[in-house]
Amino acid sequence: MKNTILDEADLDWERYEDKVRIKDLYGHLNKVKKEFIGQSELCFYHALLIILLRRGYEIKDTFAEFENLWYSETDYLLNHLSLRWIISACDTFVDFSASLSDNPARAGVLMNAVTLVNTLKVYETQNFLTNEKGEQVIIPKQAEKFKQNDQPLYAGLTHFRIGSDDTLKHMRQRYENFGGIDELATRILLAVFDKLQNLNTAFALLKSLHTDDKSQWWQPDPHKQEF
Numbered sequence: 001m002k003n004t005i006l007d008e009a010d011l012d013w014e015r016y017e018d019k020v021r022i023k024d025l026y027g028h029l030n031k032v033k034k035e036f037i038g039q040s041e042l043c044f045y046h047a048l049l050i051i052l053l054r055r056g057y058e059i060k061d062t063f064a065e066f067e068n069l070w071y072s073e074t075d076y077l078l079n080h081l082s083l084r085w086i087i088s089a090c091d092t093f094v095d096f097s098a099s100l101s102d103n104p105a106r107a108g109v110l111m112n113a114v115t116l117v118n119t120l121k122v123y124e125t126q127n128f129l130t131n132e133k134g135e136q137v138i139i140p141k142q143a144e145k146f147k148q149n150d151q152p153l154y155a156g157l158t159h160f161r162i163g164s165d166d167t168l169k170h171m172r173q174r175y176e177n178f179g180g181i182d183e184l185a186t187r188i189l190l191a192v193f194d195k196l197q198n199l200n201t202a203f204a205l206l207k208s209l210h211t212d213d214k215s216q217w218w219q220p221d222p223h224k225q226e227f
Helices: 025-036 041-054 059-072 074-080 083-101 104-129 141-148 167-180 183-196 202-209
Strands: none
Touching: 025 041, 041 059, 041 074, 041 083, 059 074, 059 083, 074 083, 083 104, 083 167, 104 167, 104 202, 167 183
């Protein structure tokens, strides 16, 4: 697959439609495929495995294939995937390593990478919303697009979506999941995270602009133990 470069005519999308348990897989893959035109089929295959895992398709076998791919093609994936998809891989390891690989340490290490990039995205977005003195300014009309769509940043990353982004909610949920591994460390982590939401930080700025109740990241998950 590394030697096959994707173009618009390369993939037979119907071969993925037989996964009847996956709702609208065809449409999702067509959307993602656009990111990989001109890249190897292996990079797209990596994205496909992540999509299947996110949609709950044969999780045990799919994660085993995903993990084996990283073991066998580590250098290639690190050199050819965008930062967006490397972080998506980190999210995937965080979500499944502890339960399917009995490797909570890997999840803990890779959560650092996720936190680094998500914090970067938050501060890059703040830079767009503030003047050279670091003061919040009224969002100009052109910033309205930041409320509706993912705006490109670099290396495949996007800015924080103003008002509705769920990135930090998912990050908090992953933090909370560590409670089953080390409750003390998780309580400290969440306490630090919560304090950052109420200080003069980029987190607090974006919190003040957030309008979607379902994606609030400063509230604990009501379905999990509160630490």
